[in-house]
Amino acid sequence: MGNLLYIIAVILIIAWAIGFVGYNVGGLIHILLVIAVIAIIVRIIQGRRIL
Template sequence: MGNLLYIIAVILVIFWLIGFLGFPDAVGGLIHILLVIAVIMVLLRLIRG
């Protein structure tokens, strides 16, 4: 289960980079929400160990 959360977090960060670099005005808000979710998931993974 932990590996799945890590993979999802990495995918969300990649989507954020694509949106941030490719479409900064169109989907900026959504991409930043995805980034926050990814960071939270990574932190939960580190805390749970």
């Protein structure tokens, strides 16, 4: 489950980066970034290694 959370966070960060650089989708991209950051913080709080 933790590995899946990390994969989702990475995918969301990549999607945000692509959207921020290439497209103007509005607030959706920033919501994806916030979700990814929250997923990473939850993983750090759980005490597991990120990589």
